[in-house]
Amino acid sequence: SATDSQIYIVGCGIAGIGVAQKLLKHGFHNVHIIEATARSGGRIRTGRLGDNIVEIGANWIHGPSKENPVFRLACEYQLLDKESMSEENQAIDIGGHPLFVPNWFTSSGRKLGLETMGPVVEFYMKLLERSQQFNDTGGEPLPSVGEFVKAEVERLAPEEWKEDQNNFAVKMAMINTLLKLECCVSGTHTMDDVGLGAFGMYKTLPGLDCTFPGGYEGLIDHMMKELPKDIVLYNKPVKCIHWNYTKNGPKTTGTSFPVMIECVNGETFAADHVIVTVSLGYLKKHQSTFLSPPPPLHKLHSIQRMGYGTNNKIFLEFEQPFWDEDCELIYLIWEDETHLSDVVSNVKMSWIRKLIGFTVLKPTERYGHVLCGWIAGRESEYMETLSEHEVLHRNPSLTPRKLLRSQWFHDPYSCGSYTYVAKGCSGSDIDNLAEPLPLKGSNSKSLQVLFAGEATHRSFFSTVHGALLSGWREAERLISHYTSASGSGGRIR
Ligand code: 6YU
Structure with a gap:
């Protein structure tokens, strides 16, 4: 059934964690996260300076009010101080300044x-x-x-x-x-x-x-506690995602998977769907090797055109x-x-x-x-x-x-800090970044590779809430793919 699909999420930042959270809630059980480093959180990272905690990456909840899913989670987990949660604080609207x-x-x-x-x-x-x-x-x-x-x-x-x-x-x-x-x-x-x-x-x-008195990473820790213990495969940088993959087709092993994930250490994983949440900086740097075959030109051009800096x-x-x-x-x-x-x-x-x-x-x-x-x-x-x-x-x-x-530019898996909309770019570039591969195709062959992450959110790019919402969005995309695909065998719990 649909919930048996093999799903791999590349990247254990908040977007990847968000994808896993939602898919598991909907009954998908073959869900794994492949993470290049030894930790979760990506660009959310709390460090220490002497006895103090300091935020190496994300600092604030931008716009902490009901509509912000990061704020809602932080309240639920009781990670904020009283003042930040007050109705009064939520009502202050100063346009992000x-x-x-x-x-x-x-x-x-x-x-x-x-x-x-x-x-x-x-x-x-x-x-x-x-x-x-x-x-x-x-x-x-x-x-x-x-x-x-x-x-x-x-x-x-x-x-x-x-x-x-x-x-x-x-x-x-x-x-x-x-x-x-x-x-x-x-x-x-x-x-x-x-x-x-x-x-x-x-x-x-x-x-x-507002900030997290105990550190932004507390949010990640709480979210991770709600996922199965062994869901993340750490220290496994993905080298290449082979989509439209046919080598392990029906004639060889019996089951055929449209996607094959190849890790730097040579390990491979066969998948029905892969959700890519690596940073735009990483995609830019590895654009000629990370996807095979390469994505269509309009997607590639948007990856090149969009801004990502330090x-x-x-x-x-x-x-x-x-x-x-x-x-x-x-x-x-x-x-x-x-x-x-x-x-x-x-x-x-x-x-x-x-x-x-x-x-x-x-x-x-x-x-x-x-x-x-x-x-x-x-x-x-x-x-x-x-x-x-x-x-x-x-x-x-x-x-x-x-x-x-901090040294975000030289971090090999962040390659900088976050996304901006560069000169000559528009919202359609962000839509192109978010577009799955292939968009159309026979039902079993569509949505092989999906894209989430901060850079794929049209109005909240460069933020933690944008990243989280993008993860939820791609999980929903898969869920509704199976819900609407009557006859393809899928029923979601
Ligand atoms: C926010 C804030 N904040 C400061 C600084 C930084 C950022 N942000 P991730 O990268 O987290 O996860 C991907 C994972 O993938 C990661 O674990 C990798 O190791 C892994 N990976 C990569 N390659 C792989 C491979 N090959 N194989 C396997 N795994 C691989 N956001 O809300 N408040 O205060 C700040 C700030 C210094 C660096 C921030 C802030 C951005 C967030 O940190 C960031 O968006 C999310 O954490 C990204 O999550 P993710 O899951 O997508 O990726 C008008 C106008 C202008 C617009 N801008 C104004 C808004 C201001 C934005 N401000 C930010 C400011 C600060 C200070």
Whole structure:
């Protein structure tokens, strides 16, 4: 029967776990997850810095409210604090922009006053909001968010800013920091690579972003406890998925499976359906070998065109804070950067200039004085290649006692951080990523390879809830395939 189908899920991140959860609930029992590494969770990863837990990967529940399945699960498992679960917190709707209390520091260590910064942030936020509005209207004036924002700053910067040349330079440097921050949010090298027309495709949910006091990985642990103990085959990187596979056809072994999974260690697994949840970065890097035969051209082109970049964190622990007690976000401004740009001209020499600043880990009673630095793009990828000592040394004015940084670009199974909609891309590229192989075919031969994962969600790409929903979506696709295929022998419990 249908529930006897051999199903393999490639990747044990939250998308893969979500697929398994739903399929098992519907009575499928031959379900396995093949995972390249020794752990579950993928880009959800909680680490340690001294006695503290820190998030190496995903940080927040974006939009923690009823509609968010990650929020619902986290509540069910009792992983959040009271405040995050309150109706009041769920109702706060600020379009995905957390209201952090900021401090502004220049690269020479000068602390800037709110009266200088406030109007600049307000001015910039309006431009960013306008950048998101072309998705509904079309007719965007420029190809990328970066080009649009920079052109509008040049065009609209208030006259009174220009009258005070000194402050004008600082204000332009501030816009650069805000653009670099947007690179971190979008997971891109430069906002010039992020498509203006599709920028508004990303949807936010109500609720003020919250964290997991005990670590994001607690969510994964709870979800894994609900799955059979031996469902995951760890340490088995998949090398190639052979679909439309005929070699083990009726004449050889009696049973024929349309898909054969080949692992790096030579092991093979025969399957009726495979759900691929590896990152878009991994698909890009291995596009010519991961699927055999290769996917149709429109799918391949979308894999190539869509954006996938790097956002890294650098955690620093200090004896004493240099920031205000109520400060939640420290911005760093490079005063001499008066030309509008979010990239560094000499990456090796000046990669540190891409660092936007730090979020402050709260509550202080738990964390002590720990900052989380944010850095995106190729500057961030270069930072990964340096030793911890070299990373620290680049910043002689700061003297932390401990350091820990993420290295997502060089992680061989993430190959970067998350997806963005690149210049020239649209929602149909995401649909192409999500399209199963083959789409049509005789019933037993369709839906051989399905695709889930963060990159395949049209409005919540780049998030944990997007990844989870994409996993559920592909499980549902298989379930309804069998439910509607009357006569093919399938009945779902
Ligand atoms: C969120 C947040 N957050 C920060 C950082 C990162 C990410 N995200 P997985 O990769 O998890 O799983 C795949 C598995 O497959 C994995 O285990 C592999 O080992 C395995 N695999 C690979 N190859 C294999 C092979 N060959 N064989 C076998 N197995 C293989 N999301 O909600 N809140 O705060 C952040 C953040 C530094 C790196 C994040 C955040 C993204 C999530 O972590 C990510 O989407 C999911 O975990 C992915 O799950 P998955 O299962 O799909 O893949 C306007 C506008 C702009 C749009 N962007 C704005 C939104 C902001 C997004 N922000 C994120 C920010 C942070 C800080």
